Every structure is written in structure tokens, then in C-alpha cells.
Amino acid sequence: MLLTITADNLKSLLDKLARDSLLVAPVLEDGVTRLKPVKAASEIALDYSNTATSIKDFLFPQSEDLLRFVTDGTLSIEEIKPERAQVAFGIRPCDLASVALMDKVLTTGEYADTHYQARRKNTVLIGLACESPADTCFCTSYGYNPGHSAGADVMLYKDGDQYLAEALSDKGREVVGGPGEGLFKPADEAAGQAVKKAYAEKEVPFGKEVDVEGIDQLLDNFFDDQYWDDVSKKCLGCGTCTYVCPTCHCFLLTDEARGGEGLRFRCWDSCMFANYTKMAGGHNPRPSKKERVRQRFMHKLNYYPHRYHSYLCTGCGRCVAMCPVGLHIAGVIKDVKGVKAHA
Amino acid sequence: MPENPLVPSVATIDRITPETAASDVKTFQVTFDDPAVMERFNYMSGQCAMLSMFGVGESMISITSSPTRRGFLEFSVKRTGRVTDVLHEAVEGQKIGVRGPYGNHFPLEMLKGKNLVFIGGGIGLAPLRSLINNVLDNRKEYGRIDVVYGARSPGDLCFKYEVLENWTKYENAQVHVTVDRGDETWTGPVGFVPAFLEQVNPSPRDAVAVTCGPPIMIKLVLQSLAKLGFTDDQIVTTLEMKMQCGVGKCGRCNVGDKYVCIDGPVFTLSQLKQLPPEF
Amino acid sequence: MSATFTDHQAALRDEVKKLLTDGSIKGFIGYARGRDSYHPVPAIVTRPDQVDGLILDQFSIFGLTKYLLDYIFEDGKMGIVVKGCDALGLGRLINDHRVDRNKVHVVGLPCAGVLNGEKVAKLGLGKVQRVTDKGSAFLVEGDKGSKELPKTEYLWDKCLWCENHNPAGADTLLGSEVENVAMKPRDFSDITALEKMPSAERAAFWTRQFSRCIRCYACRNVCPACNCRECVFDIADPRWVGNTVKLSEQQMFHFTRAFHVAGRCVDCGECERVCPMEIPLMKLQRKLQKDVIELFGNPKPFVPSEVEVLGQFRVTEDPEEFM
Ligand code: SF4
Ligand code: SF4
Numbered sequence: 001m002l003l004t005i006t007a008d009n010l011k012s013l014l015d016k017l018a019r020d021s022l023l024v025a026p027v028l029e030d031g032v033t034r035l036k037p038v039k040a041a042s043e044i045a046l047d048y049s050n051t052a053t054s055i056k057d058f059l060f061p062q063s064e065d066l067l068r069f070v071t072d073g074t075l076s077i078e079e080i081k082p083e084r085a086q087v088a089f090g091i092r093p094c095d096l097a098s099v100a101l102m103d104k105v106l107t108t109g110e111y112a113d114t115h116y117q118a119r120r121k122n123t124v125l126i127g128l129a130c131e132s133p134a135d136t137c138f139c140t141s142y143g144y145n146p147g148h149s150a151g152a153d154v155m156l157y158k159d160g161d162q163y164l165a166e167a168l169s170d171k172g173r174e175v176v177g178g179p180g181e182g183l184f185k186p187a188d189e190a191a192g193q194a195v196k197k198a199y200a201e202k203e204v205p206f207g208k209e210v211d212v213e214g215i216d217q218l219l220d221n222f223f224d225d226q227y228w229d230d231v232s233k234k235c236l237g238c239g240t241c242t243y244v245c246p247t248c249h250c251f252l253l254t255d256e257a258r259g260g261e262g263l264r265f266r267c268w269d270s271c272m273f274a275n276y277t278k279m280a281g282g283h284n285p286r287p288s289k290k291e292r293v294r295q296r297f298m299h300k301l302n303y304y305p306h307r308y309h310s311y312l313c314t315g316c317g318r319c320v321a322m323c324p325v326g327l328h329i330a331g332v333i334k335d336v337k338g339v340k341a342h343a
Numbered sequence: 344m345p346e347n348p349l350v351p352s353v354a355t356i357d358r359i360t361p362e363t364a365a366s367d368v369k370t371f372q373v374t375f376d377d378p379a380v381m382e383r384f385n386y387m388s389g390q391c392a393m394l395s396m397f398g399v400g401e402s403m404i405s406i407t408s409s410p411t412r413r414g415f416l417e418f419s420v421k422r423t424g425r426v427t428d429v430l431h432e433a434v435e436g437q438k439i440g441v442r443g444p445y446g447n448h449f450p451l452e453m454l455k456g457k458n459l460v461f462i463g464g465g466i467g468l469a470p471l472r473s474l475i476n477n478v479l480d481n482r483k484e485y486g487r488i489d490v491v492y493g494a495r496s497p498g499d500l501c502f503k504y505e506v507l508e509n510w511t512k513y514e515n516a517q518v519h520v521t522v523d524r525g526d527e528t529w530t531g532p533v534g535f536v537p538a539f540l541e542q543v544n545p546s547p548r549d550a551v552a553v554t555c556g557p558p559i560m561i562k563l564v565l566q567s568l569a570k571l572g573f574t575d576d577q578i579v580t581t582l583e584m585k586m587q588c589g590v591g592k593c594g595r596c597n598v599g600d601k602y603v604c605i606d607g608p609v610f611t612l613s614q615l616k617q618l619p620p621e622f
Numbered sequence: 623m624s625a626t627f628t629d630h631q632a633a634l635r636d637e638v639k640k641l642l643t644d645g646s647i648k649g650f651i652g653y654a655r656g657r658d659s660y661h662p663v664p665a666i667v668t669r670p671d672q673v674d675g676l677i678l679d680q681f682s683i684f685g686l687t688k689y690l691l692d693y694i695f696e697d698g699k700m701g702i703v704v705k706g707c708d709a710l711g712l713g714r715l716i717n718d719h720r721v722d723r724n725k726v727h728v729v730g731l732p733c734a735g736v737l738n739g740e741k742v743a744k745l746g747l748g749k750v751q752r753v754t755d756k757g758s759a760f761l762v763e764g765d766k767g768s769k770e771l772p773k774t775e776y777l778w779d780k781c782l783w784c785e786n787h788n789p790a791g792a793d794t795l796l797g798s799e800v801e802n803v804a805m806k807p808r809d810f811s812d813i814t815a816l817e818k819m820p821s822a823e824r825a826a827f828w829t830r831q832f833s834r835c836i837r838c839y840a841c842r843n844v845c846p847a848c849n850c851r852e853c854v855f856d857i858a859d860p861r862w863v864g865n866t867v868k869l870s871e872q873q874m875f876h877f878t879r880a881f882h883v884a885g886r887c888v889d890c891g892e893c894e895r896v897c898p899m900e901i902p903l904m905k906l907q908r909k910l911q912k913d914v915i916e917l918f919g920n921p922k923p924f925v926p927s928e929v930e931v932l933g934q935f936r937v938t939e940d941p942e943e944f945m
């Protein structure tokens with residue numbers, strides 16, 4: 001059922017959510033809009049294309065404690081469970097889609113990442129359709145769009161001075177019926193559908209330039225191509241692309257101990273770092289930028305699709321905007337198609 | 344049992360056996376403190392486990408004991424880095440963390456009824472030892488067995504009691520041992536494993552070859568096996584990659600679309616040839 | 623008025639083609655078009671057929687010298703294009719004995735200032751067709767509009783106080799030298815303002831900045847002064863700076879880096895420019911520059927010399943009596 005909520009009522013709802021649980025929302029600070037815990041709706045920025053960092057920060061944080069240990073003479077291990085429930089507001093469609101891609105890695109198969117699973121279960125995602133896609137956005141290339149709601153518990157679409165709303169899951173209905181009680185009104189179904197359609201069809205200019213179709217198969221026989229040599233030379237080997245990407249999930253485990261007591265953490269790692277695959281004996285199967293750059297793009301556009309039947313990219317455009325040397329996935333897709341076309 | 348697959352269980356080192364003269368390889372016999380965890384730790388030859396030295400980190404080590412001999416686990420570890428350095432300083436009775444078992448295993452079904460050629464170099468015999476003891480414990484189910492084993496020097500040979508005495512006692516089982524460089528005590532063959540293998544000249548008929556060892560040795564052994572007439576489907580080997588999670592999540596151990604931690608470490612040569620050469 | 627970078631593009635391509643073809647260099651480090659006409663990106667070409675991808679335009683800000691470290695263990699020469707400020711970065715790498723001058727072919731690009739692509743992109747002029755130097759302004763003509771952009775507003779800050787417009791010691795110079803005067807004096811007023819802030823307020827300011835850091839190390843990786851063989855932040859044993867994202871670790875990273883490049887920083891501004899989280903790293907660097915100027919009387923700490931102020935110790939001048 002489609003609902004509407006006025007801007008003022010949305011503020012009251014967010015204030016309530018901030019009071020009752022941990023509310024994560026876009027905040028503009030020193031020129032950067034990113035997701036941060038907020039205490040009141042007044043801190044929230046609403047004028048942004050997308051946040052500099054993504055919801056990944058809160059479902060799969062950059063570092064998190066896994067266990068505590070004591071090693072004085074004996075050994076005891078105490079598992080640490082992720083903390084309390086959270087509500088995330090203002091999540092863009094591409095980032096909602098990224099969560100489904102992360103789910104496939106972290107929750108399916110023989111093993112489940114229980115920390116991630118617990119955070120997923122305890123997180124309510126409030127999506128916000130995009131009014132003004134950035135010139136780096138290309139979600140439509142992957143079949144997503146500025147109104148794509150899949151993955152949201154509650155989806156909001158700005159409609160004039162109010163918002164169209166839809167609760168899409170039990171968690172979402174609990175928000176609308178609980179803290180949201182009395183704040184939402186039923187929407188006119190036809191008008192609501194028109195709003196949704198307008199968002200779904202909203203133009204994403206860069207998306208028209210990036211044609212993803214068939215890139216997975218084109219890469220099947222591209223491992224040895226000279227292209228990787230040429231393109232990787234300019235990479236700085238920083239972790240920017242992987243850290244800002246909502247779907248990159250490489251991590252490492254690390255211990256910190258003092259006087260027989262300590263913690264084991266899980267921290268993000270990056271396949272772009274030189275030591276990432278270096279073994280204890282010194283051998284490194286990906287010794288140069290060429291192998292590392294190739295790994296990143298092959299993983300997203302070929303290996304992951306083989307395993308999980310979708311691309312590991314949502315076209316959020318963060319790497320396009322933030323890679324200091326312009327070595328990003330949209331460019332690689334275009335380049336590979338170009339090389340193949342001339343081959 | 345911890346709910347999180349990344350959290351190890353507490354285990355005790357019951358016995359430490361130095362394998363090499365320089366003691367740079369030691370075998371650690373380990374049991375979980377919780378009998379229920381021990382009971383549930385069902386593994387197959389070729390699988391690995393993550394050993395934790397708390398405060399330093401973890402290292403993925405192949406299980407060298409055979410699942411046919413229950414009640415303990417054995418890991419043979421070479422000193423190569425931070426974690427293994429600390430493990431080597433451990434004493435009997437010390438507690439460590441263990442999680443696993445991880446990965447696939449040697450294809451026993453494929454080996455049944457076949458003549459088996461095991462080719463190992465140095466500490467590379469550790470995963471093979473699990474398989475060899477497993478096979479020997481079910482001797483009747485397999486054909487002729489040849490173990491070809493080499494190390495840099497006599498002092499670098501591991502599992503000497505089994506290699507030089509125990510395994511040779513089984514029917515239709517032969518052990519061939521070589522060293523790169525001999526010493527005054529050594530009366531056996533001298534030479535590198537691949538050339539030695541060609542001298543031993545095992546027949547590829549109804550046979551499967553299983554090889555583990557340093558990458559350069561494996562590379563040359565594969566060439567020798569081809570010369571001897573073994574097809575890619577008759578050759579089984581293992582891959583080694585840096586690992587963190589062991590459960591297919593952390594992303595670093597992939598070769599192409601395979602994660603060595605869950606899809607490996609055991610591959611037939613024909614499977615390996617499907618993968619990009621990045622290991 | 624004076625030539626723009628674009629005017630030298632053809633000459634640059636000819637030069638690179640010649641150098642690659644006659645084998646005097648094995649590769650060239652220059653610029654290529656980025657995602658739009660405001661964001662050129664580095665490009666490293668190794669074959670003559672790639673040379674037509676090289677561009678030069680008035681937005682070519684990226685300091686390319688750090689890439690030279692990728693080639694120090696290889697035989698042969700690399701070619702590189704450097705502006706005045708980039709030549710300081712190159713000087714840094716050479717003085718630190720990390721790059722052998724004999725293994726670099728330097729193509730110098732006299733520079734009257736680089737347009738800030740971030741700012742200009744926001745003006746909605748569309749795809750840039752032409753840039754003309756009008757003296758105190760650049761005329762930028764795009765397919766959606768044109769505008770005269772005063773240099774004092776649209777150049778990068780460092781260009782305004784730059785006193786090194788002409789790259790020193792180039793092997794080939796594109797065009798002729800430009801007038802070498804600063805448009806305005808080096809401005810430390812923002813640093814003075816920070817110094818005057820009550821300490822709690824200042825601490826809050828830096829905490830906010832550092833807590834945004836994602837530890838991608840782009841700042842370090844682009845910096846010509848961050849040129850250690852093995853960086854302390856990469857060493858796993860002992861791990862000096864933890865991987866966890868805690869304020870204390872972030873501070874440890876930033877303070878260590880700041881002090882390590884203190885007196886060696888060439889004021890290129892690249893660290894701040896590449897930072898994806900827009901952390902004002904130059905405020906740290908410029909505070910240290912200011913201190914070096916004031917405390918050590920070195921008026922130009924950003925010009926590399928053989929021995930930097932913090933790299934020397936003269937026992938006779940040491941006021942400390944204890945030792
Ligand atoms: S691709 Fe770009 S963002 Fe990624 S590591 Fe290389 S330079 Fe950094
Ligand atoms: S690869 Fe780039 S565009 Fe794709 S999801 Fe990651 S950051 Fe976004």
C-alpha cells in the first residue's frame with residue numbers, strides 16, 4: 001500500500017527513531033556528505049546525490065571486534081556479538097542493491113558471516129529515491145534506477161513538499177505502524193504509481209554511456225590481454241576505490257594484545273594493496289599493479305558473476321568520482337569493449 | 344562451539360615432535376579441550392585448519408594426521424613467518440586456537456582401486472602423509488603404492504619413522520627417497536625429485552599421481568609426470584595461497600573464480616589448467 | 623597573452639613519439655583525458671601508438687613525479703612532463719636519492735597557473751572547447767557557455783603564491799619561460815586562525831577531520847616526500863600503527879606522516895587534492911612550513927635542498943646543554 005508523509009512528519013519520525021535507536025543518516029560536514037549516527041533530524045542533510053561512503057560502513061564496518069582473549073598461562077576466548085539495532089535513513093537505490101550483493105557473499109554458502117548477518121537482521125533500511133543523479137552515476141547500466149526500491153524496508157520518494165512512502169518488509173511495516181503511527185496517510189494509488197514510475201524512468205546520463213551487456217563473457221578470455229599492463233600503470237595502489245565501494249568486502253583479521261589480554265579484529269583490506277596476497281614465505285601471486293588492478297575488475301565483472309550470477313557493482317559511481325587517477329570500472333568496461341571491438 | 348566461523352575453539356598441544364635436524368619443521372599433536380568439539384571435527388585427508396596464536400594471528404595449516412586415526416589432530420609446521428615463529432616456541436601443554444576443517448579434500452573415490460604415486464618434497468609431504476596413512480589403513484581398497492619423497496638434505500626429511508620404516512612394511516608399497524645433497528651418513532639416492540621420479544618410472548596405467556611440495560618442484564614434477572604418460576586427469580595437486588578467513592569471505596585466496604580456501608586446496612591438473620595462472 | 627598548456631600539446635606528442643621511437647626513453651608519464659574535460663588523469667605510455675592519447679590542458683594539475691619510483695629498479699629512462707611545482711617534487715625524489723636524475727628525461731612545462739577543475743566543472747560550461755590566457759583571467763569556452771575566470775578565484779591556491787613557475791633543469795622545455803612572480807604572497811592566515819583557536823575547539827576541529835579518514839593512503843601514495851623504501855604504516859611486524867579505525871590510530875597516522883614530511887614537503891598540495899574525504903591535509907603541512915620558516919629562518923622550506931632543516935644537527939649550535 002502506498003502512503004504519504006509530509007516533510008514535517010518525516011522529521012518527527014526521524015527524531016523518534018534517533019531517540020529510540022541508533023539512527024544513521026547523511027550528514028554534511030566540511031563539504032563531505034556521508035552516513036553518520038545522528039541524534040536529531042536537524043543534523044540530517046537531504047541535498048546530496050549520494051553519500052561519499054556507503055551503508056557498508058554500518059553493515060560491514062571498517063573495523064569490528066570479533067573476540068576477546070586472555071592468554072596468561074591458560075587460554076580463554078570470548079566471542080563478541082555485534083551491538084544494538086540501527087535504522088539507516090537516506091540509502092540510495094544503488095546502495096540498497098549493494099546490500100543484496102554483499103548478502104550473497106557473506107550469508108550464503110556453507111558458512112555465514114554471523115556478525116554481518118546479525119547487523120543485517122538488526123538494521124532497518126529506509127531508502128530514498130534519487131532526485132538528481134550525479135554525473136558519475138550509472139546504476140541504469142546494471143538495470144537499477146533512481147527509484148529502485150529492492151532491499152529497502154521502507155522506500156521514500158520525494159514528491160513536491162511531501163514524500164511518497166512504501167513499506168516493503170515486516171521490519172518496514174513495524175516502523176510505519178510503530179514509531180510512524182499517525183504520521184503517514186494513505187496515498188492516492190494512481191498518483192503514487194505515477195511518482196514511482198517517474199523516478200524509475202528518470203534519466204541517468206552517464207548510465208547511457210556505459211554499456212555493461214555481455215562484459216562478463218568478454219572478460220572470459222581477457223586475462224592475458226596487454227590492456228591490463230597498460231591501464232594499471234597509473235594506479236596509485238591506494239585503497240580508495242575499494243574502501244568507498246559499497247560491494248567490496250575484502251578483510252583481514254588482526255590481533256592487538258597487551259599483557260596477556262587482547263582483542264581480535266576484522267578490518268577492511270584491499271586487493272589494491274601490495275601486501276594483500278603476499279605469503280609468509282615471501283611469494284606473492286599478484287606481485288605488481290597489473291595483477292592487482294586486473295583482480296579488482298575481473299572479480300567484479302567476471303569471477304563474481306560466475307559464482308553468484310550478477311555483477312559485483314551497482315553503478316554507484318563512487319570509484320568514478322573518487323579514484324584519484326580516473327581508473328574506474330565504467331572506464332574499464334568501455335575500454336574492454338573497445339579493445340574487443342578492434343580485435 | 345562458537346557460532347561465528349571466524350572464532351576458534353581452544354585446543355591443547357599434547358606433543359611436539361621436531362621433524363628436521365634444524366628443527367625448522369615440527370609436528371604438533373593437538374586435541375580440543377571440549378570433547379564435543381573434538382567429536383564434531385570430522386575431516387578428510389587434504390583439508391586444513393586455521394591455527395591461532397593469540398596476539399599474533401592465524402595461519403592455515405594442512406592436517407597431517409589421518410582421519411582414520413581419531414582422537415587427535417596433527418599439524419606439521421615449517422617456520423616461515425610471525426605466526427609459525429611463535430608456534431615453534433610453544434611448549435607441550437600450551438593452549439592454542441583451532442578452527443576448521445576447511446577446504447576440499449583428496450578425491451578418495453577417484454583413488455579407490457587405482458595404483459597410487461605420491462610425490463612429495465620437503466614439508467609438502469604433510470598433507471600427503473594424511474592421505475598415505477588413510478590409504479594404508481584401508482590397504483585393500485587400493486592398488487600398488489609408490490611414495491617418491493625428497494628433501495634438500497637427509498636432515499630435512501620429515502616423518503622419518505614412517506617414511507623409512509613404517510610405510511615400507513606394507514604389502515605392494517614402495518618408498519623411494521632422495522635428497523638434493525647427501526652427507527656422510529647418507530647412502531641413498533641423490534638428486535632432485537622430478538628427475539628421481541623419472542628414474543623410479545611409475546607406470547601411468549590405472550594410476551593416479553598426487554603431488555605436493557614447493558611450487559618450483561610441483562612445476563617440474565608435472566612436466567615429468569607428463570613425460571611418463573600421466574594425463575591431466577590422473578594428476579592431483581594442491582595450491583597454497585595467503586588466507587585470512589578460510590571460509591570464502593575475505594576474498595584474498597582466489598585464483599580466478601575459485602577460492603582456494605573452500606574450493607581447494609586440492610585440484611586435478613585438468614582443473615588447474617582451467618584457472619588463470621595466478622598462484 | 624601567454625600560451626596555454628593546450629598550445630604545447632602537439633609539441634609534447636611529437637617529442638614523446640620521437641623519444642620513444644629512437645629508444646631514448648622506454649615510457650612517458652603524462653596526462654590523458656579523464657571522465658570529463660575538467661579532470662585530466664595521469665597516463666603512462668610505452669608505445670608510440672599510445673602517444674595520441676596524451677593531452678595537455680589548463681587543468682593538468684596532477685603531480686606525476688611519484689610514478690618514477692615504479693621504475694627505479696628497471697633499466698632505461700622514463701620521460702615525464704613537469705610543471706614548476708612538479709619540478710620541486712622531482713627535486714625531492716632526487717635529493718632523497720630515490721630517483722636517479724640520469725634515468726629521467728624531463729620535459730618542462732612553464733606554467734602560469736592551473737585552473738581548479740573541481741571549481742570550473744561546477745559552472746556548467748559543458749565540454750571545454752578552448753582556454754585562452756587573458757592575463758589576470760582565463761577565458762574558458764565550453765559547448766554550453768563561456769566565461770572569463772579571474773585567476774585569483776579559479777586557480778589552485780598553491781598557484782597563487784607559486785614562485786617556481788618555470789621547471790628548473792628540464793631536458794626539453796615546452797615553449798618559453800613565463801614570468802616568475804607570485805600573484806599574491808604566501809598566505810598563512812588560515813593557519814594563524816587555527817593557532818589562535820582555543821585548544822578544545824582546535825582539537826574538535828582536527829578530531830572531526832581525522833575521524834573522516836578512511837586510511838586509503840592515497841595521500842601518502844601520491845606524495846613525492848613520502849618516498850621511503852618501506853613505509854612504516856605497511857610494516858606488519860612490529861605494527862606501529864594498528865589497522866583498526868580508532869581516533870588514536872588515525873591521529874598516529876596523520877601525525878607521523880606530517881612530521882615525517884615536515885621540512886621536506888614541497889607544497890604541491892597533492893595529498894589534500896587526492897584525499898577522497900576532503901581532509902584539509904595542507905593545513906598540517908603549512909603549519910609545519912610556517913614553523914620551519916619562523917623557527918629555523920629557512921624562508922623556502924618547500925624548495926628541496928641537499929640537507930633539510932630537520933635533517934641536520936650541528937652540535938656547536940645546539941642550545942641544549944644537558945648532552
Ligand atoms: S584504481 Fe584508483 S582508487 Fe583504486 S587503488 Fe588505483 S589509484 Fe587508488
Ligand atoms: S565498482 Fe565503483 S561504481 Fe561499482 S559499486 Fe563499486 S564504487 Fe560503485
Ligand code: SF4
Pocket residue numbers: 049050092093094095130132133134137138139140145146204314315316317
Ligand atoms: S547511481 Fe543511481 S541509485 Fe545510485 S545515487 Fe546515482 S542515481 Fe541514485
Ligand code: SF4
Pocket residue numbers: 834835836837838839840841842893896897898899900901903
Ligand atoms: S587520502 Fe585522505 S582518507 Fe585517504 S588516508 Fe589520506 S587523509 Fe585519509
Ligand code: SF4
Pocket residue numbers: 841844845846847848883886887888889890891892893894907
Ligand atoms: S605532504 Fe602533500 S603537499 Fe607536501 S609534498 Fe607531500 S603531497 Fe605534496
Ligand code: FES
Pocket residue numbers: 585586587588589590591592593594595596597602603604605
Ligand atoms: S581465505 Fe578468505 S576467502 Fe579464502
